[in-house]
Amino acid sequence: MKANENNILRLISGPDKKFIIPVYQRPYSWKKKNCEQLLKDLKDVYERKHKSHFFGSLVYVSENSGSCEEFVIIDGQQRITTVSLLLLAVRNYVLEHPDLNVKSINTEKIKNAYLTDEYADNEKKLKLKLIQGDDAAYDALIEGKAPIEDTCVTANYNYFYSEIKKMTSEELEGVYNAIGKLDIVSISLQPQNGDDPQLIFESLNSTGLDLETADKIRNYVLMNMGHREQEKFYKNYWEPLEQTVGHHDINKFIRYYLANKTRKLYDEKKLYFEFKYYREDSKLSIESILQDMLEYAHYYNFIVNPQQKKTSYSDILERIDKLDVKTCIPLIMDLFKAKSSGYISEEKLKKALEVIENFIIRREICDLPTNALNKLFVQIGAEVDKEVNNSDMDYYDAFCSKLLSKTGRSRFPNNHEFHEHFESYDLYDAKSSMRKYILERLENFDNKELVAVEKLIDDKVLTIEHVMPQTLNDEWKKQLGKNWELIQTKYLNTPGNLTLTAYNSDYSNSSFTKKKNMPGKGFLCSKLSLNEYINTCDSWGEDQIRERADILYKKAEKIWWIPDAVKVNETEKSEWINWDEDVDITNKRVLQVEVIDTLIDTKDMSDAYRKIHSILFGLDPISYYDSDFPWFSKTDSGMRKSYKLADNAYIETNQNSQNKLNAIKKIAELMQLDSNDIRLLIGDKPHKPTFKINDESTYGVLSTGKLAYELFKEVMQRGLVSSDEIQQLKTKEYTKKLFDRTDYPALADCRDANRGNSNHIRYRKNPLIFNGKEIYITTQFFEDERDEIIQWYKKHINGNT
Incomplete structure (x- = not known):
C-alpha cells in the first residue's frame, strides 16, 4: 500500500488514464446537500485565499491495460464523480455564454485533460467509467444528449449548473480555481504485495471506529490554528469543557447546547455539521462560542448532577432527573441563563422547575405523547425571551403563560383532565422509575417523617401491593359482587388499588379482612400514609377503590399543581x-x-x-x-x-x-x-363570515364550486344571461374559453351528462332554474378559476355581456 499527498486535478489529468467504478460498488448517491457543502467549501477556499482544502482520500488499484493505466476505485467514487460533474457544468456554461470574461477557465483543457482522453482508442474516450445506469446518465451529459432525469448524476449536474448561473464571472473563476486546490491522499493498493482490495473495501464500508462527534468538533475548532494557539485554546476552553461535563457526556452536552442555540434537537450523527453551520451562521468567533459553551457546560453539569451542590432547588432537579425526560435540559439551561442574567430570582427559578416537573407528570398520567415534548422544550425558551423583550413581562409569568398556552398534543393538562385520568391511570405498568417516583411523592407529601420509598423498593424491603389481588379467589369474587370481572379489569392496576407493604408475600391473595388484620403485619399495623384510608375500611370493592383514588387525587393536585395563567397578548393560537x-x-x-x-x-x-x-x-x-x-x-x-x-x-x-x-x-x-x-x-382557521352575494369580501367562505353555483343562480334568477349563452355553456369548447381549467361543459340538462364510461357524476345535485327548466352546473371547477368565475358574474351584473 502506497499513500501520497496529491491533488484531485493532478491525479485525473494527463493522457492514458481511466478511472473505473467497479460493479460491486453501490450507485452514485450524493444528494444536493453534499453538493451544497462542496460548493460552500470551494467558495471558502476562494474567498479566504486558502492554499488548499483537504478533500479526503481516494483508494484505488492501479492496473496497466496496455493502452492506458486503469484506476479501479475502491473508495472515493462520490468525490471523483462529483468533481467531474462540477467541471462539466463549468465547461458547458462557459461554452454556452461566450461573452463571459473568464480567461482562466480553459474549456478545452477541462474536456481533454479532466473529462476525456482525446487519444484514447475507445469510442467514448471518457476518463471516468461509472457503473451501469450512472454511466449512461454521465455519457448523455458529456455528449449533450437528452438527459436521463431519474438519476443522482443528472440531478447533481443540474444543481451545479443552476448555481453557476447565479455566479458573477469573478465568482465562477474563483470556484473553478479552487477546484485545483482540492488536495487528497491517494492510496494505491498493491495486490502483488499482499494488499487485499476486497478486505479493505469491506473495512472502509463497515461501521468502523469513527471519530466521536466531540472529537470531530474539537478538531474543527483547533485544526486551522497555529501550534501555540491550539495549546492555549485547548487548555483554556476545551479541556475544562470536557472535565466539566465528563468525557462520556460530551456528545450529549453538545446536542443540548446546540438545541438551546438553534432551537432544534438534532440527531447525534448530525451534530458535527450542525455545529459548523451554527458557527458560520452566528458569525461569532470560535473563542466566543467556546466561552459560551463553557458557561452552559456548568449549567449542564448541575442539571445532571444536582446532588453535588446544595441549593433551594437541588431536590427538584433530582426528581426531574428520575423522570428520565432528558429533552427538558435545553429549557432548564434557558432558566439558568435567565437567572445568571438577572431576569429571574432563585425563588421563581425554583417554582419554574417545579412547573416543568408538574407538566411532565400531568402529561404522563393523562397519557400524552412524550415525543411532542422534544420540540416544545427546545423552542419555548425563545418564545419566553421574545415575550419578555417585547412586553417587558416578568420572566416567570411569561414562562408559565407560554407553557399554558400550548394546545393539542403539547398541552398542559388542566385539573379536570388530570382528575379524569388519575382514577384510571395504569400505575403498576408504568416504567419502574416513574412508578417509584409517583408512590414516593404520594407517600411523603406534607409528611414530616419522610420515608425513603425508592431506596426501600430498590432494597426489596417494600413492594407494591394490589389490595384487590391480581388473582381472585371465590371469597374475593363474592365480596366484589356480580360485576367482579369488570371491577378487576377496570381498577386492578390503578392508584386507588395500589399501595406499599413489606409483607406482600404474606398477603398473597388473602381476603381483605385478613390483609387488614394480620397480626403484626396487616394494614392496621402500617405506618405508611398511603395505607391510612385502607385502615378505615371494613371491605374492599369498587366504591372504596374510587374513594381512595379521589383522596389520592386531591393530594396529587397539590403535589403537581398547575400555575395560574397570566394572559399574554397573542393574536392567534x-x-x-x-x-x-x-x-x-x-x-x-x-x-x-x-x-x-x-x-x-x-x-x-x-x-x-x-x-x-x-x-x-x-x-x-x-x-x-x-x-x-x-x-x-x-x-x-x-x-x-x-x-x-x-x-x-x-x-x-x-x-x-x-x-x-x-x-x-x-x-x-x-x-x-x-x-x-x-x-x-x-x-x-379564522372565523368565516356569512356569504353575501353583494359582498365580494365574503366569497372566500365558499369553495369554488359552491361559489359558481351561487353566482350562476343569481344571474339566472335575475334574467341577466341569454338563452344562447346558456346553450353555449353546455359545450366544452365555449366553457374552456371562459374557464380554461374545466374539462367539462359548465351546464348540462341532467346530472348524468358527460359521464362517459366513468361512474363519477360531474354535476351538482341541486339544479338551477332558467326559464322554468332545470339546469345542472358542473362540480369540476378548480380553485385557480375562482377569479374567472367572479369576473363572469360581474360582467353580467354590470350589463357588459
Missing part, C-alpha cells in the same frame, strides 16, 4: 408540528412551513403542500422517481388536479388536508429525514 407527528390538521390552517432550515410563509395546506414537495424534489428527485406513490407521476395524465414539480414530475393536489400531510410523511420517511427537517406552523 398556533403551534409547530413536525412531519412525523400523529396529529389531525382537519379544519386547521398552515401559516408557515420550515423545510431543511428554510422558513416559508404559506396561505393554507394546499400552498404548504406544493412548496414542501418542490423543495424535497429539488433535494432528492430520485426518491420520487423510485417511489410508487399514487399521488406522484412522470405525467399529469389521469390526475384531476396536478401540480408540476419539474419536467416529467407531477403531484396530485386534489386531496384533503390530512391526506396531503400523509403524503408528506411518506416521502419524508423514504428520504429518511429527521423529525425536525420539516415543520408546519398550524393554527385554527
Whole structure:
C-alpha cells in the first residue's frame, strides 16, 4: 500500500488514464446537500485565499491495460464523480455564454485533460467509467444528449449548473480555481504485495471506529490554528469543557447546547455539521462560542448532577432527573441563563422547575405523547425571551403563560383532565422509575417523617401491593359482587388499588379482612400514609377503590399543581408540528412551513403542500422517481388536479388536508429525514363570515364550486344571461374559453351528462332554474378559476355581456 499527498486535478489529468467504478460498488448517491457543502467549501477556499482544502482520500488499484493505466476505485467514487460533474457544468456554461470574461477557465483543457482522453482508442474516450445506469446518465451529459432525469448524476449536474448561473464571472473563476486546490491522499493498493482490495473495501464500508462527534468538533475548532494557539485554546476552553461535563457526556452536552442555540434537537450523527453551520451562521468567533459553551457546560453539569451542590432547588432537579425526560435540559439551561442574567430570582427559578416537573407528570398520567415534548422544550425558551423583550413581562409569568398556552398534543393538562385520568391511570405498568417516583411523592407529601420509598423498593424491603389481588379467589369474587370481572379489569392496576407493604408475600391473595388484620403485619399495623384510608375500611370493592383514588387525587393536585395563567397578548393560537407527528390538521390552517432550515410563509395546506414537495424534489428527485406513490407521476395524465414539480414530475393536489400531510410523511420517511427537517406552523382557521352575494369580501367562505353555483343562480334568477349563452355553456369548447381549467361543459340538462364510461357524476345535485327548466352546473371547477368565475358574474351584473 502506497499513500501520497496529491491533488484531485493532478491525479485525473494527463493522457492514458481511466478511472473505473467497479460493479460491486453501490450507485452514485450524493444528494444536493453534499453538493451544497462542496460548493460552500470551494467558495471558502476562494474567498479566504486558502492554499488548499483537504478533500479526503481516494483508494484505488492501479492496473496497466496496455493502452492506458486503469484506476479501479475502491473508495472515493462520490468525490471523483462529483468533481467531474462540477467541471462539466463549468465547461458547458462557459461554452454556452461566450461573452463571459473568464480567461482562466480553459474549456478545452477541462474536456481533454479532466473529462476525456482525446487519444484514447475507445469510442467514448471518457476518463471516468461509472457503473451501469450512472454511466449512461454521465455519457448523455458529456455528449449533450437528452438527459436521463431519474438519476443522482443528472440531478447533481443540474444543481451545479443552476448555481453557476447565479455566479458573477469573478465568482465562477474563483470556484473553478479552487477546484485545483482540492488536495487528497491517494492510496494505491498493491495486490502483488499482499494488499487485499476486497478486505479493505469491506473495512472502509463497515461501521468502523469513527471519530466521536466531540472529537470531530474539537478538531474543527483547533485544526486551522497555529501550534501555540491550539495549546492555549485547548487548555483554556476545551479541556475544562470536557472535565466539566465528563468525557462520556460530551456528545450529549453538545446536542443540548446546540438545541438551546438553534432551537432544534438534532440527531447525534448530525451534530458535527450542525455545529459548523451554527458557527458560520452566528458569525461569532470560535473563542466566543467556546466561552459560551463553557458557561452552559456548568449549567449542564448541575442539571445532571444536582446532588453535588446544595441549593433551594437541588431536590427538584433530582426528581426531574428520575423522570428520565432528558429533552427538558435545553429549557432548564434557558432558566439558568435567565437567572445568571438577572431576569429571574432563585425563588421563581425554583417554582419554574417545579412547573416543568408538574407538566411532565400531568402529561404522563393523562397519557400524552412524550415525543411532542422534544420540540416544545427546545423552542419555548425563545418564545419566553421574545415575550419578555417585547412586553417587558416578568420572566416567570411569561414562562408559565407560554407553557399554558400550548394546545393539542403539547398541552398542559388542566385539573379536570388530570382528575379524569388519575382514577384510571395504569400505575403498576408504568416504567419502574416513574412508578417509584409517583408512590414516593404520594407517600411523603406534607409528611414530616419522610420515608425513603425508592431506596426501600430498590432494597426489596417494600413492594407494591394490589389490595384487590391480581388473582381472585371465590371469597374475593363474592365480596366484589356480580360485576367482579369488570371491577378487576377496570381498577386492578390503578392508584386507588395500589399501595406499599413489606409483607406482600404474606398477603398473597388473602381476603381483605385478613390483609387488614394480620397480626403484626396487616394494614392496621402500617405506618405508611398511603395505607391510612385502607385502615378505615371494613371491605374492599369498587366504591372504596374510587374513594381512595379521589383522596389520592386531591393530594396529587397539590403535589403537581398547575400555575395560574397570566394572559399574554397573542393574536392567534398556533403551534409547530413536525412531519412525523400523529396529529389531525382537519379544519386547521398552515401559516408557515420550515423545510431543511428554510422558513416559508404559506396561505393554507394546499400552498404548504406544493412548496414542501418542490423543495424535497429539488433535494432528492430520485426518491420520487423510485417511489410508487399514487399521488406522484412522470405525467399529469389521469390526475384531476396536478401540480408540476419539474419536467416529467407531477403531484396530485386534489386531496384533503390530512391526506396531503400523509403524503408528506411518506416521502419524508423514504428520504429518511429527521423529525425536525420539516415543520408546519398550524393554527385554527379564522372565523368565516356569512356569504353575501353583494359582498365580494365574503366569497372566500365558499369553495369554488359552491361559489359558481351561487353566482350562476343569481344571474339566472335575475334574467341577466341569454338563452344562447346558456346553450353555449353546455359545450366544452365555449366553457374552456371562459374557464380554461374545466374539462367539462359548465351546464348540462341532467346530472348524468358527460359521464362517459366513468361512474363519477360531474354535476351538482341541486339544479338551477332558467326559464322554468332545470339546469345542472358542473362540480369540476378548480380553485385557480375562482377569479374567472367572479369576473363572469360581474360582467353580467354590470350589463357588459
